[in-house]
Amino acid sequence: xxxxxxxxxxxxELTKTWADFEGRLxxxxxxxxxxxxxxxxxxxxxxxxxxxxxxxxxxxxxxRAVSSIDxxxxxxxxxxxxxxxxxxxxxxxxxxxxxxxGGDLTTLRGGRKNIGSNALSAWMYHRASQPNPLDLLGAMxxxxxxxxxxxxxxxxxxxxxxxLRGDQVSFYLYHAQHDEDHLAELAETLGSGILDTDGLAExxxxxxxxxxxxxxxxxxxxxxx
Numbered sequence: 001x002x003x004x005x006x007x008x009x010x011x012x013e014l015t016k017t018w019a020d021f022e023g024r025l026x027x028x029x030x031x032x033x034x035x036x037x038x039x040x041x042x043x044x045x046x047x048x049x050x051x052x053x054x055x056x057x058x059x060x061x062x063x064r065a066v067s068s069i070d071x072x073x074x075x076x077x078x079x080x081x082x083x084x085x086x087x088x089x090x091x092x093x094x095x096x097x098x099x100x101x102g103g104d105l106t107t108l109r110g111g112r113k114n115i116g117s118n119a120l121s122a123w124m125y126h127r128a129s130q131p132n133p134l135d136l137l138g139a140m141x142x143x144x145x146x147x148x149x150x151x152x153x154x155x156x157x158x159x160x161x162x163x164l165r166g167d168q169v170s171f172y173l174y175h176a177q178h179d180e181d182h183l184a185e186l187a188e189t190l191g192s193g194i195l196d197t198d199g200l201a202e203x204x205x206x207x208x209x210x211x212x213x214x215x216x217x218x219x220x221x222x223x224x225x
Contacts, residue, residue, distance in 0.1 A: 004191055006195040006201065007187070007190040007191035007195060009201075010190055010195065010201045010204065010205065011187060011190065013205050014138065014141050014204070014205065014208055017142070017205065017208050017209055017212060018141070018142065018145045018149070018208075018212075020212075021142060021145075021212035021215075021216070022149065022150065024212075024216055025150065025216060025219075028216060028219045028220055029220075030043065030047065030219055030222050031154075031219060034154060034157050034158065034161075035153075035154075035157050037157070037160070037161035038161075039158070039161065039162065041101060041102070041162055044101060044158060044162060044164075045098065045101060045102070045103045046222055046223050047222065048094055048097055048098045048101075048103065048108070048171075049098065049103070049107070049108055049111050050111070050113075050114050050117060050218070050222050050223065051094060051171075052091060052094045052095070052098070052108055052111060053111055053112065053113040053114075053117050054113070054117050054120065054121070054218065055087075055090050055091050055094060056091050057113075057117075057121050057124070058087055058088075058090070058143075059084045059087045059088030059090075061121070061124040061125050061128045062080055062083055062084040062087065062128070062136075063081075063084045064125060064128035064129060065080055065127075065128035065133050065136050066080045066081045066084065068128060068129060068130060068131060068132065068133050069132055069133070069134075070131070070132060072132075073132060073134065073194070075192070076134065076189065076192075076194065079185070079189060080136075083140070083182070086182075090171065090174075093170050093171040093174060094108075094171050095108060095109075096167070096170060097167075097168055097169060097170055097171050100165075100167060100168045101164070101168055112225045113225075114218065114221045114222060114223065114224050114225050115217070115221040115224050115225070116214065116215075116216075116217035116218030116219065116220060116221035116222075116224075117218045117221075119214050119217055119218075120211070120214040120215060120217070120218050123210060123211065123214055124136075124139065124211075127139070127207060134194060134197070134200055134203075134204070135200065135203035135204045135206070135207040136207060137186060137189065137190065137204050137207075138203075138204040138205060138206070138207035138208030138209075138211065139207050139208065139211040140182070140186055141183070141186060141204075141208055142208050142211045142212045142215065143211070143215070144182045144183050144186065145183065146175070146215075147175030147176060147178070147182070148175075148176070148183055151172040151173070151175040151176040152172070152173070152176030152177075154172050155169040155172035155173050155176060158172075190204075
C-alpha cells in the first residue's frame with residue numbers, strides 16, 4: 001500500500017471517529033440546550049470560562065510535543081511549532097468575548113479547569129511527553145474538526161437565540177473560518193511518508209478516539225471543579 005492509500009484509509013477512519021464524536025457531542029446537555037435555544041447568557045459565560053482554561057493549555061501541550069520530537073522528524077517538528085504559534089494567542093479572543101457579555105476578566109483568568117478539562121489536559125501532556133508523539137495528529141484532527149464542522153453552527157445558534165453580535169462569539173466564528181486550512185495541512189502531513197512508521201496509523205486513531213471522549217467529558221463536567 002503506497003503512502004497516499006495509507007493516508008486516505010486513515011483519514012476515512014478518522015472521519016468515522018469524528019462522526020461518532022459529533023453524534024455524542026450534540027447530546028451533551030449544555031450543547032443540546034444551546035442548539036435548541038434553551039441556553040441562558042450565564043450558561044454561555046460558563047462555557048467561555050471553562051473553554052478558556054483548555055485553550056490556555058492547548059499551545060502548551062503542542063510546545064511540549066515539539067520538544068519531544070527528535071531530529072529524524074524535523075519537518076513535523078516545524079509544523080507542530082507553527083501550529084503552536086498560531087494557537088497560542090487564541091485566549092485573547094475568549095477574553096474579549098467574555099467581557100463583551102458581561103464577564104469579569106479577573107474571574108476568567110483566575111478560573112480552574114473542570115474535572116473533564118483536567119482529564120483532557122493530563123492526557124495531552126502525557127502523550128506530548130512521549131518520544132516522537134506523532135500520534136497527536138489524531139488529537140489535532142478531532143480538535144480542529146470542532147472548528148471546521150461545529151464552531152460555526154454553535155456561534156450561529158448563540159447569535160440567534162441569545163441575540164449576540166459577531167464580536168461576542170468571535171472565538172467560535174474565527175475557528176469556523178480558519179480550521180479548515182489546518183485540517184488540510186494535517187491531511188498533507190499524513191500523506192508525507194510518516195505512516196511508514198510501524199503502528200503509527202493505529203496510534204493516531206487511538207489518540208483521536210481518546211481525545212474525543214475526554215473532550216466530551218470536559219463539556220459534560222462544565223462548571224464542576
